[in-house]
Amino acid sequence: MTAKIAYGDIEVGTELPTQTFPVTRATLVQYAGASGDFNPIHWNEKFAKEVGLPDVIAHGMFTMAEAIRVVTDWAGDPGAVVEYGVRFTKPVVVPNDEQGATIEVSGKVAAKLDDNRVRVDLTVKSAGQKVLGMSRAVVQLA
Amino acid sequence: MALDQSFVGRSYPPTDPYEVGREKIREFAQAVGDTNPAYTDPEAAKALGHSDVIAPPTFVFAITFKAAAQVTTDPQLGLDYSRVVHGDQKFAYTRPVRAGDRLRVTSTIEAIKSMAGNEILDIRGEVHDEAGEHVVTAWTKLVARGADATEGEA
Numbered sequence: 001m002t003a004k005i006a007y008g009d010i011e012v013g014t015e016l017p018t019q020t021f022p023v024t025r026a027t028l029v030q031y032a033g034a035s036g037d038f039n040p041i042h043w044n045e046k047f048a049k050e051v052g053l054p055d056v057i058a059h060g061m062f063t064m065a066e067a068i069r070v071v072t073d074w075a076g077d078p079g080a081v082v083e084y085g086v087r088f089t090k091p092v093v094v095p096n097d098e099q100g101a102t103i104e105v106s107g108k109v110a111a112k113l114d115d116n117r118v119r120v121d122l123t124v125k126s127a128g129q130k131v132l133g134m135s136r137a138v139v140q141l142a
Numbered sequence: 143m144a145l146d147q148s149f150v151g152r153s154y155p156p157t158d159p160y161e162v163g164r165e166k167i168r169e170f171a172q173a174v175g176d177t178n179p180a181y182t183d184p185e186a187a188k189a190l191g192h193s194d195v196i197a198p199p200t201f202v203f204a205i206t207f208k209a210a211a212q213v214t215t216d217p218q219l220g221l222d223y224s225r226v227v228h229g230d231q232k233f234a235y236t237r238p239v240r241a242g243d244r245l246r247v248t249s250t251i252e253a254i255k256s257m258a259g260n261e262i263l264d265i266r267g268e269v270h271d272e273a274g275e276h277v278v279t280a281w282t283k284l285v286a287r288g289a290d291a292t293e294g295e296a
Contacts, residue, residue: 081199
């Protein structure tokens with residue numbers, strides 16, 4: 001249950017390949033079904049605006065799921081993720097058009113830990129704004 | 143009204159087992175657009191050392207959040223859930239969740255705080271398999287926005 005990346009090959013500051021993830025209204029409906037989170041702020045524009053949001057917003061847990069893909073794609077084995085945490089700081093607003101929104105995720109090794117583990121800090125943005133804070137994963141390397 | 147501090151440390155009974163299915167994992171992986179074969183192909187998962195397909199790291203939230211409803215709907219606690227937003231989320235894994243797991247969640251209230259008119263509730267969900275072995279712990283911070291704090295805010 002360890003990654004294909006060797007601890008010895010990694011230095012603090014090593015960058016993970018940046019990825020961009022699209023999210024449309026259809027994505028949110030699909031995620032609602034798969035996750036069981038049917039909160040109408042994620043699919044009903046009228047409801048979202050009534051509770052003071054600018055528009056329908058993505059599930060925070062959807063954004064969290066996309067962000068860790070930068071780590072799992074890099075590590076090879078998703079089971080190498082031993083810790084993962086985020087703070088939901090800003091919503092990802094998803095307009096009702098074919099483009100929707102995009103979530104841009106970059107990652108960097110911030111610390112080398114004991115037992116061949118590293119801490120990766122993620123930067124997660126949508127429409128130029130950070131949407132997750134304190135987004136960190138601890139990964140077990142080979 | 144402020145939440146009762148005496149609830150800090152309270153644990154709720156373990157949930158009935160949730161059986162993790164291969165097709166549910168596939169559905170979740172497709173919903174997040176993740177084509178990693180470890181989620182859908184048992185042979186690919188085995189090549190990585192797992193006994194069956196594994197779930198993406200955040201998959202378990204659906205299970206722990208459902209379990210946390212024991213806390214959020216506890217009439218004695220009296221949380222106004224219509225004002226709740228998700229503040230923070232963290233997971234610590236002993237091993238990945240995998241198909242065939244029968245998982246039970248034990249939810250505990252770790253902290254209750256009042257800040258700037260908001261009520262902040264920290265819930266820890268300990269997830270164990272059928273053998274009683276620890277799989278993952280999920281920490282969920284919920285923020286119940288105070289009536290005054292919501293005026294004029296997005």
